[in-house]
Amino acid sequence: MKRHDVLFAYISVAIPLIIAIIFTVYPVAYSLWLSLHKIKLTRLHKMKFIGLTNFYKVFTDSYFIVSLKNSLLFTTLAVILTSVLGIGIALLLNEKFKGVEILKTIILLPWSLPTVIAGIMWWWLFNSDYGAFNGFLYSLGVIDKYIPWLSTPHLAFFSVLIAHLWKELPLTSILFLAALQTIPPEIVDAAKIDGASRFLVFKNVTFPFLKPVLQVAVIYETMVGLVTFDIIYVMTGGGPGDATSLLAWYGYTETFTFLDLGKGAALSFILATILLCLIIMYLKVIKVGVIYE
């Protein structure tokens, strides 16, 4: 019986394992090999070993430095806002009031639709000449001239961030809400009877239950934030200038616009390393205590 089980296990695990090997080990090795060569996408057979030159080229590229700065700022803001606002929305949805069930349903909307569509919607809303956002502010009398949201550097960055939050907030909110619902109401009641203020109840009773989810949310949002691409592609194309050029966009243009495969591969490694370091850091910083039995 036992031997059959082990055989069953090996057969069952084989398919995902093979897929993971083909699509992980080989790509990583191939990328590393590419990154050490001078190679153009249009002339794949002509390559020359150049050592670490590609990495040097990336680090000294001013466009890379700007993209790195943009990406770090973008990801930091996105992670903080999705966590803080996500907890806020979860607390709201955890209350009992008329319409809360409808709210819980519609909040899944942005999450379920393709990011490209989210990008198109916000690009259209923020349109400098005809956008509804401009029209709205204009009708209210807040502005007397349309604001070029997507062609002013700081505003374009802000607009892209808003679109990103619109897409990402639902998931973190739902995660935090699900965590809130695991809190036994007796504990909260007991704390209230003991005279704890609302803030103290949140800090000492509610928050520990949110921590494991916070860890997952922060790691997930970092991964999503650092590789943000679809929204940039649709809304700004990295512009104006390099104001919304994020790392993934930079890698894409290096590879498919400038056709420099070696440099693109070197950048891939740098991006993967940054991500790995951040994840390890998070796992150390946000320690999850044992709160479940």
Next chain:
Amino acid sequence: MNKGKFIKNIIIAISSCLLALFILGPVIWTIISSITPESELLSVPPHWLPHEPSIDNYIYIFTGKIPERIAVRGVLRGRAATEARYLPLALANSVIVATSVTIVNLLAGGLSAYAYSRVNFKGKNGTFIFILGSRLLPPISIIIPYFVILKFLGLLNQYLGLILVYLAFTLPFTIWLLTTYFNELSPDIEEAGLIDGCNRFQVFLRIVLPIAAPGLIAASAFSFMFSYNEFLFATLIMTRIERKTIPAILGSLAVNPDISYSLLAACSTVALVPSLFFALIFRKYITRHLIPSLKGG
């Protein structure tokens, strides 16, 4: 006390209205734009409700009958319009790819998650961590090798190529979710099945799958949505326009400077229908079954 409650209710009312506006605003405006003639959209400020609503754009997408308003604008808009005609086909492509990915996720992912949850075997922890860890690679980092692999296998512009790539992205998550889910299920009934002479595979098919249905639905929701929404690889692997998926078609429509805004809005509206449908059906399962996995993981 009563005053505090009053203030709390006001805060709840205001913040839930703001939230609803923030979430629904862009969607509603897109739907309105899709039935509004372009001239009304391009006025300052735009007409919030169309004076002459029309569904010409939708008729065009599905039948190819060119709306008069676009025809008037001349040859320039022709190309954008042609791409939009591929939307129904893209919808079919997306559904074919996403459904296949989901089915394989349930069978192959479910089976291996079950093995990870129930059987002790050599290399269990190592392979588990390896499979999960493979998901941490940023997609943009491995896009070139993926392209090369698929070209080598002759799978560019093939459903199977895109399906394989999406499996590589979704299987780790499915396995993680389902392993923790199976860990929470009691193995007692399965033991009974084993004693009755079923082998593990039969037990998995006849006993485990039906019991674990809610967890499987949550897992399939995630893999379906990932596959339906993915843009970068779909654009790169499916270069022929008749093989493009929904996000890829919309991506190329969106960066086309000649596209009519209301037609683009109509295309977006058509594309978001399946997502909405899916989110509504699976709402219950997704929230309820994420938390057990977070606890275990």
